[in-house]
Amino acid sequence: MTDHTDLRQEVLSANKQIAAAGLAQLTWGNVSGIDRDAGLYFIKPSGVSYDDLTAEMLVPVDLESGEVTGGTLRPSVDSESHRAFYLAWPSVGGVTHTHSTNAVAFAQAGRSIPVLGTTHADTFLGPIPVTRDLTPAECAEAYELNTSHAIIEAIGDDAAAIANPGALAANHGPFTWGRTAQASLNHAIICEAVAEMALKTLALNPQAAAPAHLLQTHFDRKHGADAYYGNG
Structure with missing residues (x-):
């Protein structure tokens, strides 16, 4: 049985x-x-706190049941959201949730983050969508699970989740994911960066847009069948 040392260190x-x-x-x-x-x-x-966090403090959770399987600490209140993403999208290996300022601004405005340039298109195939509002019943019971269900509705299937690895929970904030925990965190950093760029771009030109063929080229050169970016 593995002690999950490497996974714990990556998540830490x-x-x-x-x-x-x-x-x-x-x-x-x-x-x-x-x-x-x-x-x-x-x-x-x-x-x-992040300063106090250690690998041993990370909480192990059973994917099927949602039950904690070790330690004495409670998992993040968002654990059920993470679990729902793992169940819905088999290719996802890590999930990140933050309250980064510019992405939250879009979430609170009820607006998707539009694709206005190549920096966005390098990672996300299309806008970073914002979810519908949750109903009173969805907030009153199984709130975190319903938050993830609204995101899954907005994204779609496993392939769509890999192509567009992030979404905004309306009036809440960004969730991102990836094939690993580190990839999900990288996507959170990128999500916040392109949200800031979009806000500044729209302030300068509310009608700003980018050619679809340019955006597709940038996505494909990193993620397409004939991708050639990097030296991996």
Whole structure:
């Protein structure tokens, strides 16, 4: 049986990068990573500061049941949201949730983050969508689970989730994901960066747009069948 040392270290590092990248104040964010073979994911414990967080504090959660399988700490209140993404999208290996300022501004405005340039298109195939509003009943019961269900509705299937690895929960904030915990955190950093760029662009030119063929070219050169970006 694995002790998940490597996964714990990756999830720990990604959580600490939330604060280092300025994506959340206090404890307003969390990252998880999953071992698909074990049916187990590790997530930041609720309310623990990033400075105090250790690998041993990360909370193991059973994917199928949602039950904590070890330790004495409670998982992040967003654990059910993370679990729903893992169940819906088999290719996802990590999930990040933050309250980064510019992405939250779009979420609070009820607006998707539009694709206005190549920086956005390098990672996201289309706008970063904002969800519908949750109903009173959805807020009153299983709120975190219903938050994720609204995001899944906005994104679609597994392939769509990999092509567009982020969404905004309306009036709440961004959730991002990726094939690993670190990838999900990277997508959170990019989400915040393109949100800031979009806000400034729209302030200068409310009618700003970019040619669709240019955006597709930038996405394909990193993620398409004949991708050639990087040296991996």
